[in-house]
Amino acid sequence: MSASPDLSIEVEDVRKRYGRTEALKGVSLEVRTGELFALLGPNGAGKTTLVHILCTIHRPDSGVARVAGIDVARNPVAARQNIGVVFQESTLDERLTVEENLEFHGLIYGVPTRLRKQRIRDLLEIVELSEWKGHVVRALSSGMKRRLEIARALVHDSQILFLDEPTVGLDAQSRERIWEHIATLQKERNLTILVTTHYLAEVEECDRICIVDHGEILAQGTPERLKTQHGYELLRVVPRTDGDREAILEKYAGRMVSENDELVMKSDGEVFVEQFLGSFGGRISAMNLEKPSLESVFLNLTGRELRDQTANARERTLAFGKRGGEHTR
């Protein structure tokens, strides 16, 4: 089958297993050229595995994945020329300067000298790091490092950009700034961007969203379509006493989505709310009615809120290094 020119990324029934865990259970998706496409899912959903397959680090067990029309399993080197990748963890050399990191990238991708210098200058301008080009990367903030990595992924003029959790671990302000840069770059260069994230608020601006969990695609579409198809109104209430809480739980057990200090239940319009207020109006201390949001889509599809991961052995080794373990960087 030949590749379609309008599609930058094609994934057909890709499966991948690590030992006993099935990381991807037959995933298929298509990303059109020039699109900002988000893979949304909790940690461990299989997003990173899919990105790793697309950027040729891992091979799929079965299925076909193509970037820019090139089969990543059959022709990884050609595929690599066309993609830029920003991994979840920083892959910068912290001991080199900002400019040296970009130079290094340009050299290993074989970008001719004059073009390389020009592009590095332009990209540093775009991500607002020109003044920092002589600084060692270790001295930069995490937000700046991320911006630098995004710039680096474009030094070889890649048309397809993979961003794996580009904003994880950043403060709200830096996150916003990263997204501004992503939007600018996408518009200016007609880039195709595939981004993974587990922050719901961030994907509202994306062209299309794909929700994954446990290695499977649960839904795909524009944010609006997902909201109308899978979303619902959420009623959040805080019961006054434990007794009130029990009473509400008993009556609305079928609608309950989350039971923390705050009870969250599905609502289906004003009738339900009026009825609820009629019987429990005096027994709650706070309440909030939410329009269908991506959060409700996510809750509906996965049956849970986005969770966080615990540290594994590898992360502990990393932490050792970051604490200034011996002869690190």
Added chain:
Amino acid sequence: MDTARTEAAPAVPVQRRRGILQEATAVYAIWLREIKRAIRDKGQLIGGVSRPLLWVIILGIGLNPYFRGEVYGEVRFVVPYTYLQFIFPAVIVLNMMYTAVQSAISVIWDREFGFLREVLVSPMSRGAVLLGKVLGGTTVALFHGLIVLLLARFADVSLTLPRILSGLGMMFLVAFALTSLGVVIAGRMRTFEGFGVFSNLIILPLYFLSSSIFPLDPALTRAQTVVVYPEWLVLLVEWNPITYAVDALRGTFIGFNQFDPRLGPIILSVMAVIFFLVAWRDFRRA
């Protein structure tokens, strides 16, 4: 796919060919990175300077008067050189071993911190990545070997140009082999417990067992040697490839060989080739 369709797709840039020149550029990029990192690592530099000072100036001068042996009641110098001269070539090897291990550790950190991924998703071949890494480590190790050479006059080793040149050749082989070995070991390590493990488990045993700080008396027959030294020690020394690296450098710098002088360069070359090939095989699988 027909050409009209390719032109219609902006996401498919013209396939750039990667020739020898591009691979060479990539090797250069990796090599340059190694050099820059080494220059900026003050700790490594301090170690590279203090180690030879300790071994040559303190240990060497301190043990110099005692460098003679008593065999069957007859006291004489075991080898016709001073102790300083004797350990000088060995300290060169020691200093290069530490550097090689350090570049091995940088492989581990590159892997753990993710920098390796930046290289692995680039279009350069794995062989080029490895060659750049090993050549970079070799250059730094050579530099650390040269630091020791600066102490030659304190050790009464006279350096002539031919000696320096052939010495550099030997040192290159040693450095290349050791750096490749370091990469092989690093590739097999799943966890990293710190530099101490490397130092105590690999560098120092190899060093002490290389006849670096004590000679196996060449005047003795094999049977006599085994009487003076326990057999296991003699065996370990003879099986240790570093022994021949030290011996080759001794032959070059002070003209003294405990083993057949042809053995050193041959074993060094074989080591360099084999370790590099093993590292290459591991790297392609990674």
